[in-house]
Amino acid sequence: MSENKKIEFSIEALATAKKIMARYPEGKQKSALIPILHLAQTEFNGWLSAEVMDYVASLLSIKPIEVYEVVTFYSMFNSKPVGKCLIEVCQTSSCWLRGSDEIVAHIKNKLNINVGETSADGMFTLKTVECLGSCGTAPMLQCGADFHENLTVEKVDELLEKLRNKNERSSYLKSMITDR
Amino acid sequence: MGKKLLLEHINEPGIQSFEVYRKKGGYASVEKALKSMKPDEVTEEVKRSGLRGRGGAGFPTGMKWTFLDRRSEKPRYLVCNADESEPGTFKDRYLMEHLPHLLVEGMITSSYALGAKTSYIYIRGEYMYIVRILEKAIEEAYANGFLGKNILGTDYSLDLYVHPGAGAYICGEETALLESLEGKRGNPRLKPPFPAIAGLYACPTVVNNVETIAAVVPIINIGGDEYAKIGVGKSTGTKLISASGHINKPGVYEIELGIPVEEFIFSDEYCGGIWKDRRLKAVVAGGSSVPILPADLIFTTAKGEPRLMTYESLADGGFATGTMLGSGGFIVMDETASIVENLYTFSRFYHHESCGQCSPCREGTGWLEKILHRLREGHGKKEDVDLLVSVAKNIEGKTICPLGEAAAWPVASAVKHFRKEFEEAAARLQLSAVQKAELATH
Ligand SMILES: Cc1cc2nc3c(=O)[nH]c(=O)nc-3n(C[C@H](O)[C@H](O)[C@H](O)COP(=O)(O)O)c2cc1C
Numbered sequence: 001m002s003e004n005k006k007i008e009f010s011i012e013a014l015a016t017a018k019k020i021m022a023r024y025p026e027g028k029q030k031s032a033l034i035p036i037l038h039l040a041q042t043e044f045n046g047w048l049s050a051e052v053m054d055y056v057a058s059l060l061s062i063k064p065i066e067v068y069e070v071v072t073f074y075s076m077f078n079s080k081p082v083g084k085c086l087i088e089v090c091q092t093s094s095c096w097l098r099g100s101d102e103i104v105a106h107i108k109n110k111l112n113i114n115v116g117e118t119s120a121d122g123m124f125t126l127k128t129v130e131c132l133g134s135c136g137t138a139p140m141l142q143c144g145a146d147f148h149e150n151l152t153v154e155k156v157d158e159l160l161e162k163l164r165n166k167n168e169r170s171s172y173l174k175s176m177i178t179d180r
Numbered sequence: 181m182g183k184k185l186l187l188e189h190i191n192e193p194g195i196q197s198f199e200v201y202r203k204k205g206g207y208a209s210v211e212k213a214l215k216s217m218k219p220d221e222v223t224e225e226v227k228r229s230g231l232r233g234r235g236g237a238g239f240p241t242g243m244k245w246t247f248l249d250r251r252s253e254k255p256r257y258l259v260c261n262a263d264e265s266e267p268g269t270f271k272d273r274y275l276m277e278h279l280p281h282l283l284v285e286g287m288i289t290s291s292y293a294l295g296a297k298t299s300y301i302y303i304r305g306e307y308m309y310i311v312r313i314l315e316k317a318i319e320e321a322y323a324n325g326f327l328g329k330n331i332l333g334t335d336y337s338l339d340l341y342v343h344p345g346a347g348a349y350i351c352g353e354e355t356a357l358l359e360s361l362e363g364k365r366g367n368p369r370l371k372p373p374f375p376a377i378a379g380l381y382a383c384p385t386v387v388n389n390v391e392t393i394a395a396v397v398p399i400i401n402i403g404g405d406e407y408a409k410i411g412v413g414k415s416t417g418t419k420l421i422s423a424s425g426h427i428n429k430p431g432v433y434e435i436e437l438g439i440p441v442e443e444f445i446f447s448d449e450y451c452g453g454i455w456k457d458r459r460l461k462a463v464v465a466g467g468s469s470v471p472i473l474p475a476d477l478i479f480t481t482a483k484g485e486p487r488l489m490t491y492e493s494l495a496d497g498g499f500a501t502g503t504m505l506g507s508g509g510f511i512v513m514d515e516t517a518s519i520v521e522n523l524y525t526f527s528r529f530y531h532h533e534s535c536g537q538c539s540p541c542r543e544g545t546g547w548l549e550k551i552l553h554r555l556r557e558g559h560g561k562k563e564d565v566d567l568l569v570s571v572a573k574n575i576e577g578k579t580i581c582p583l584g585e586a587a588a589w590p591v592a593s594a595v596k597h598f599r600k601e602f603e604e605a606a607a608r609l610q611l612s613a614v615q616k617a618e619l620a621t622h
């Protein structure tokens with residue numbers, strides 16, 4: 001890939017972005033910013049570089065700073081590159097009561113990384129997050145759009161193996177937009 | 181078995197689809213409202229039902245609807261709060277995932293009452309897989325004439341959209357949610373003006389929780405008076421409780437408001453008792469923000485009466501001996517749980533989620549996390565226990581939005597009811613400091 005490859009949505013992604021913008025009243029297209037940033041993160045390898053943020057700003061005809069300040073506010077937006085699979089383990093009360101510490105320790109050990117780091121092969125990034133609404137099926141982790149619940153270390157091993165074999169980039173988006 | 185008004189058909193195969201949902205009587209409230217009721221009559225039924233907001237604050241829904249500025253020339257909006265991020269709360273997720281059409285139906289009936297022509301469901305970004313489920317339900321509702329232009333041949337038209345957030349607890353606070361929906365950081369707004377006057381795009385707006393909007397469906401179907409017969413006093417109807425922690429049967433339960441707390445914890449119909457045959461130590465009854473109560477206080481009020489699952493009974497005794505129903509996030513801890521460690525997870529959460537606008541909250545939540553961290557690691561000081569209380573006091577009441585209180589209450593109550601545990605944690609550290617000094621001299 002050339003260094004100067006122009007940052008641009010695919011034709012499909014651009015069509016989706018246009019559709020999202022049309023959901024908000026005339027003149028309020030900035031409302032589409034967060035959904036479009038999700039789209040951009042999926043399009044551009046799981047993170048939002050300054051160039052990508054500038055591109056999104058141009059799409060919505062807003063100032064780049066309006067994009068930067070949003071990206072840095074929300075925990076689901078990555079302003080640095082991440083591994084192919086972003087593993088997010090919940091560590092809040094209900095998950096902690098049911099053993100999330102053990103799950104985090106196991107993943108750290110298994111992948112030989114600390115929280116916030118990416119495995120040497122670029123496959124996994126480990127992140128700890130706060131309550132994801134799976135407290136009744138704790139402990140849990142999220143990878144892309146998928147929730148993995150009632151975790152045990154065995155289940156985690158199985159999952160990591162499966163993800164490694166699948167070798168696909170995780171994404172929060174799974175056909176978020178229907179045709180209408 | 182208690183009455184089920186929301187989850188009655190949840191185990192019906194295919195209930196996620198329009199076809200099955202409709203066969204089970206779905207969308208009857210839309211037909212009834214649009215064809216035989218004026219918008220204000222719908223609001224009147226909601227008022228009579230006594231329904232109170234299920235998002236946490238328990239504000240009467242019908243009254244909130246009457247505050248909406250109907251004289252304004254501007255468009256009006258209904259925004260559904262599906263941000264659900266209060267630790268211990270997962271009922272909205274359950275409802276949306278399994279009964280998406282119930283929410284869509286509630287949105288249509290409620291939007292009609294409010295005169296909204298465009299409505300949004302703001303859902304936390306982490307629930308992205310549910311965005312797909314809701315989008316599909318909405319698409320089916322359009323295809324069957326329940327959304328779009330001239331619904332059911334009437335002159336009422338409505339567009340409904342799902343809007344994902346991107347990870348921020350504060351966006352559950354209604355004005356932060358509106359900021360976020362406008363494409364900005366989720367910084368809460370100063371009130372007044374309230375959203376009912378100037379909300380989304382400075383237009384009159386009602387923000388309601390997922391469960392609140394879903395409850396409008398049975399209210400219109402059976403009538404407000406009938407709904408109000410369920411429950412006790414000002415706690416009417418049914419409520420979804422998210423039960424988690426050290427219990428045999430974690431999950432979402434629809435209860436008739438008014439059942440005893442003891443029954444909820446020990447009955448096999450609900451939590452099924454404490455796991456591993458252990459004893460109950462403490463309960464956080466309404467999501468992370470409400471005061472924690474030790475076992476004796478959760479079963480009986482200070483007056484010695486059995487405590488009930490109602491807004492009033494849980495709050496009985498104020499902050500001295502009571503708590504709150506809040507969002508219905510019911511977290512149970514057994515005798516082995518460390519209150520200090522559990523509180524640490526809450527304080528870390530609030531520090532992480534503070535939007536940073538107000539110094540007392542931005543700085544104070546950081547202090548709380550830091551102090552609890554060192555207590556937990558054994559590096560604390562004796563003074564830390566009082567320092568926690570003092571920091572919490574200095575956040576409470578000094579912020580634009582109630583995240584400050586949400587961060588302060590768990591701390592104040594945990595230290596009040598479990599002071600000894602905090603002092604022991606602090607002593608453990610002192611001891612280790614002495615030991616360290618000793619080691620250093622050898
Ligand atoms: C910090 C904070 C977080 C909140 N989070 C939520 C939430 O996730 N879901 C919700 O419905 N209400 C939440 N609320 C309450 C909302 O501000 C608002 O009161 C509610 O959406 C109104 O709907 P209701 O009357 O139907 O409960 C939160 C409030 C605060 C202060």
Ligand code: FES
Nearest residue numbers: 090095132134135
């Ligand atoms: S505490 Fe982990 S999902 Fe709620």
